[in-house]
Amino acid sequence: MAVALESAAARKIGTPDYAPTEDPNELQEQTRIIYKAMRKGKARDEILTLSGELWADIEVSKNQLPRAIQLIDQAAYELKVLGAYFENSLPPIPFRYNGARKDPNQKRNCFSLHGHEFFLRIREKITTESLAEEPPEKYHNHSRWSSKRPQLVHTPTGELQLCIVDVQRYYERYKIHDSSRGSIELKMRKVLEEAEEGVLRRKLERELGNEREEARKAKARDWESAKENKNELLGKLALVETMAKDLDRARSIRRFIAEVQATKGAPHELLEGLELMTLMADWLDPLVKAHWPGVDGVGDKNPFGSP
Incomplete structure (x- = not known):
């Protein structure tokens, strides 16, 4: 069941800016849900992953987890101001290691802006290197060579990226990262407002498109009626x-x-x-x-x- 958040068509005058907190008990309600899930998770190759379970996906190293939680908390706050709705009651979506979803049509937990569903994705850039291997050795009495699967080393870079992903297409519609122009924290409000504006713009375009289509259909019906009347008159003429x-x-x-x-x-x-x-x-x-x-x-x- 969707959890309704405080409605807000636009940022109200006097709404305070987000204030970071290190106290887990003072986190936004939707952040605490993710925080608890991350604490229960296990690291794989030193990487903590939360995928397809809640309204946000996370893939970061342990060192970057505190900042990732702060980013989630800031996003939850800004989304609350925008009047978003959160859905966290659906079952987790199975995830393949190659990144392919087994059932892309299955509904997943997300947040909704004016009826359009997204989920947040925070991901740390991880470099992968293969350890140097020793030359293969020949077996004593055979010409075959022994082989071993190369050992991979995953190294977190500390570079984070935040994406707003369209649930319907799993398309990363908006992306932000740290740069010389500002940190993710400084860009957060703007990108979420852009997401809302994009939803409203596309909604308006759909409504205008629907109105144009209805007008076209009405004209088509009028033409069909006129054509039917014309054929009837011509039929009478032929009879006369x-x-x-x-x-x-x-x-x-x-x-x-x-x-x-x-x-x-x-x-x-x-x-x-x-x-x-x-x-x-x-x-x-x-x-x-x-x-x-x-x-x-x-x-x-x-x-x-x-x-």
């Missing part, structure tokens, strides 16, 4: 044109019937077909729409299949 042509054909047949009737000595077959021609004209006429049994009663496809 067809009826107008059929009416012209019907009138033409009727004029022809009148000519046959008015002509003396008209061919007998035409005179006999006057009734059928009248039916044809009435069938074509969209204003009459007479039934023509010999045509309307027979479909285009044989319902009984091929003969």
